[in-house]
Amino acid sequence: MAARSLTERRKNETRLDIARTAASLFVADGLRATRAEDVARAAGVAPRTFYRYFATKEEAVAPLFAAGAQQWAEAVRRAPEGLSVPEALRHAVTDALAAEDAAAVASLDWVRSLLRMARESAALRAVWADACHASEETLLALLMERVSAAEPTPELRLAAGVASAAVRVAVESWAAGDAPAGGGGGLAALAVRCLGALDDFPWP
Incomplete structure (x- = not known):
């Protein structure tokens, strides 16, 4: 149970890190100019990890x-x-x-x-x-x-x-x-x- 809770916390932290990174890029570069791959790179995760959490850049x-x-x-x-x-x-x-x-x-x-x-x-x-x-x-x-x-x-x-x-x-x-x-x-x-x-x- 404790291990599962820790895993969930880490997942939530990763989701929030990606969200903040996405918002920062949207503000700096514009929503249209920002790709999901740009968000993943800036957040320090692989694109496949990004898509494991979010279907689109907007959902991030x-x-x-x-x-x-x-x-x-x-x-x-x-x-x-x-x-x-x-x-x-x-x-x-x-x-x-x-x-x-x-x-x-x-x-x-x-x-x-x-x-x-x-x-x-x-x-x-x-x-x-x-x-x-x-x-x-x-x-x-x-x-x-x-x-x-x-x-x-x-x-x-x-x-x-x-x-x-x-x-x-x-x-x-x-x-x-x-x-x-x-x-x-x-x-x-x-x-x-x-x-x-x-x-x-x-x-x-």
Whole structure:
């Protein structure tokens, strides 16, 4: 079990290394000019290793999108039990998207650059859409746990969908502008604002 866990960690680290390398090359050289082989070479892996993890060069940045979604999911899970669902969601985005250190700011800067590129790339938009869908499914499972639901009712699916959409709109709106990652005008504040627009929603 321990050996398998170590192997999985190494695989995840390799995936993230490739993702960061791909994002760096996309920003420096342009998405169209960058080949999967260029990413593999810069990441120090063989092309066959690259294709073992990713089917296309665009998919190589999926771990960067997934990392942010995972942070939000973990923050929802950590939210105090006494909070209502909307309170827990606002607490979670404040926690996960606060960008309080250099690593968090750098990660959000990658996301901003990639989402701007996605305007001109259907393949990159598809990667972002897949990440958003996966995040919504994770949130649905967390909401089920939070309200002790045995089944994913339509109401819970709707709650996960609108909450995920609010955060997605916040991320995309922030990425389209020039506001800093943190602070009062940062991403966390914008996400709280978008969730606040749902105050009249019938949360479970």
